[in-house]
Amino acid sequence: MTDSTITSASFMINIPLPQVAAPVISPNGGTFSSTQSVTLTSATADAIIKYTLDGSTPSASNGSVYSTAISLIDSKTIKAIATKAGMTDSTVTSASFSISIPLEQAAAPTFSVAEGTFDATQSVVLSSLTAGASIYYTTDGSVPTSSSVLYSSAISVGVNTTLKAIAIKSGMTSSTVASAAYNIRAAAPSFSPAAGSFSSAQNVTITSATPGVTIKYTTDSSTPSSTNGLTYSSPISLGTTTTVKAIAIKSGMTDSNVSTALYSITIYSGGGGTPPADTTPPTFAATYPKTATVATTTLDLKVQSSESGTAYYVILADGASAPIAAQVKNGTDASNGALAANLKGSLALTANTEATANITGLTAGTAYDIYVVAQDSSSNLQASPVKVDVTTVASSPAFSSVVASNAGSNIGLGVNDNVVITFDQNTNKPAITAANLNTWLVLSGGHSWGTALVDGDIVWNGAGNVLTITFSDITGSTIAVGDTVTLNAAANIKDAAATAAASTAVSAASTGSFTSSPVFSSVVASNAGSNIGLGVNDNVVITFDQNTNKPAITAANLNTWLVLSGGHSWGTALVDGDIVWNGAGNVLTITFSDITGSTIAVGDTVTLNAAANIKDADATTVASTAVSAVSTGSF
Structure with missing residues (x-):
């Protein structure tokens, strides 16, 4: 197969970049x-x-x-x-x-002299803490600006002025306005002649150191001002005592202080400047002289006289013969007898001004006659002194002593012993009976005066400062030397005039003794063996008439405390153990453990030295002294 046609496609890929976070x-x-x-x-x-x-x-x-x-x-x-x-x-x-940053403000100006009122021209320096600031000021009370007077040196203020100032600096806001008010007072007037006493008329000139002032013055004691007083223009003629007041006034200044001058002008008859001789004695002001602040032993005598001079006084017993003025001045009584320093004196007198003499050392509760006479600065003495009768404040009696006394040879409290309480002054002699004795004269420690005393045992002396309590019978009596006697206010013992408060809470510790000081009963020599004369272990037995406090008698003090007659000696080799008290303390035996230096002989007289401190058993009697006895017996 034939290959396919070519197919194509384009891709535009745009991936956005991440964005940075905004600032x-x-x-x-x-x-x-x-x-x-x-x-x-x-x-x-x-x-x-x-x-x-x-x-x-x-x-x-x-x-x-x-x-x-x-x-x-x-x-x-x-x-x-x-x-x-x-x-x-x-x-x-x-x-x-x-x-918007505000500008810094310049520091306000300061014044070297604080505002106020002054008696002289002031020199005022202006300153600001802001460096380089210019200061502008006014003296008419207006607000200163940069157009005002520029400050350069101290400002002289000689009249009333309100000074205002401001500190200004480029780059800063202007300071606040500172202000100070200065009041300059005119110089106070001065007088010529100066104030004083004169015996003739005076022409007084008034001036002020401030130029151009108007001076206003008064002579009626009123205060001069711009609206009161006469305007001064020529010297003022003064013929009688006058107070002149003056003030200086000037526009633009504060009125001066008021100046005052007293001219005491006395023109005697005939116009002479010599006053007639003063022959008249001063007289006392009504109610003076008098006494004040009368206390137990002190008082104030106050005198005020019509003339300056001296007051003399004497302080005599109540009813004493009155002295004459010359005797008071001389500080004697009516018989010219000298008086104690605190019973006479004088004080300076300023006319019509009270003077005070503080008199001390008097006897509490005692009546006195104070005779006062004044004499002026011309030596005119009053003809007769004035008598001021005063009686010091009576003090409550206090114990002087409480003394126990032994009436016989008894040991401790016995019949006919007594306690004699003596007061610091004569008293009113209230009857203290056997029935109230224990509650009115309270013995410490719960002790008793006894239960068989009779009223006749408690007897005041004639003056009433001695109370004797005789123990006719000691039944129930537990009093002891050292007891504290506290007086009950119920006893009503007061000062002799019975004017002071009854004594209370006054206590005294009893002293003395109910026992007589010990004396020798016998001093007997005794032979301890076959020796001829004094030999080892022979002894001398000293017997006292009562128990004693048995003080330690040592070999060292034997010859000085128990003195033998004829210069004889107890010896030099005895020891402390040779000298022994019996338990009761009434027999002291001296045994010769060694007879070295002993020259004692039968028939010697033994004399007791007070230094031995031999007392009764309670140690309340006086130490026996000068008691002697002849030794008997044989060695």
Whole structure:
């Protein structure tokens, strides 16, 4: 067969290229008041971004290649396209940025002198913290501009002025307007002659250091002003005591301070300048002299006189003879007897002014007569002193001491022993009975005065400052030396005049002793073997009349505490163990373990030194002293 005809067909294949992702602009445009940093990105990796800022369309051949953030300081439109080989270019992305960055403002001017009122011309320096700024100012209160006066040097302000200033610099906005008001006060008037006391008429000149002022003045003590007072034009003639007040006034300035001058003019009869001799004594003001703030031991004496000078005073016992004026001035009583320093004195007086003397060291609850006399500066002494009666405030009595006393040879509390309670002042001596003794004079530790005392055992002395309690019977008595005695207000013990409050909660510890100090009963020598005279182990036994506190007596102090007569010695080789108290403390035995240096002999007198501190068993008595005994027995 014959081959077929040839059949053909053409194929046009066009596969579109992928498109690059369009750039993203961040931030995506807007209105801004500061520089903006703009970034461009594409989601297609390795794409090249081309952008323009001039409004033209970016392409592979137009625009800048993006590499880092774009800094915009003014309004721009950014257009951007992303390209990549083998891919279709992205669509164009655009964003408009409206950027308006405000100019920095210049710092407002400052004034070297703060606004205020001044008594002199002020020199004001203007400055601004903005370097290179020009300062413009006005002095008429108007707002300054660049057309105002350019500041170049300190401004002299000599009248009332409101200073306003502004700082201006190219490339910056003008500062706010600074303002300061300066009030310059006219110089206060001065007077010639100056204020003072005069014995003739005076012509007073008034001037001000401020030129061109008008001076207004008054002589009626009113305050001068622009609308009050006379206008000064020539010296003012003054013939009597006058207070002159003046003020300086000037347009454009603040009125001066008011100046005041007192002219005390006394023209004596005959026109002379010497006053007549003062021969009249001063007089006391009504109710003076007088006392105030009267306490137990102190008071204030108050004096006021018609003239300056001196007041003298003396303080005497109530009812004492009245001294004359000269004696009061000299600080003596009516017999010219000297007085203690606190019972006399003086105080300076200023006319019609109260003066005060503080007086101390008085006795509580005591009446006094205070005599006062005044003398003026011309030595005119009042003819007679004035008496002021005063009584100091009474104080409540307090214990001075509570002392136990032994009435016999008994050991401890015994019949006829007593307790003496002494107060710091005389009292009203209220009756304290056996029935109320334990509740009114309370002993510490629950101790008791006893249950068998009688009223006659409780006795006040005549003055009422000593209360003695004698134990006629000691049944139920448990009082001991060292007990504290507390006073109950119910006892109603007051000062002698019974004006003070009853004493209460006043306590004192009892001292003394219900036992007498120990004394020797005997000193007996004893032989311990067949030796002739003093030998080893011989002893001396010292017996006391009562049990003692058994103080340690050592070999070192034996010869000084138990002194032998005739210069004899207990020896130099004894040891502490040779000197022994018995259990009760009423017998002291000295055994001679070694007789080296011992010269004691039977018949020697033994004297007890107080340094041994041998007391009763309770150690409440005074240490025995100067008690001696003759040794008996035999060695």
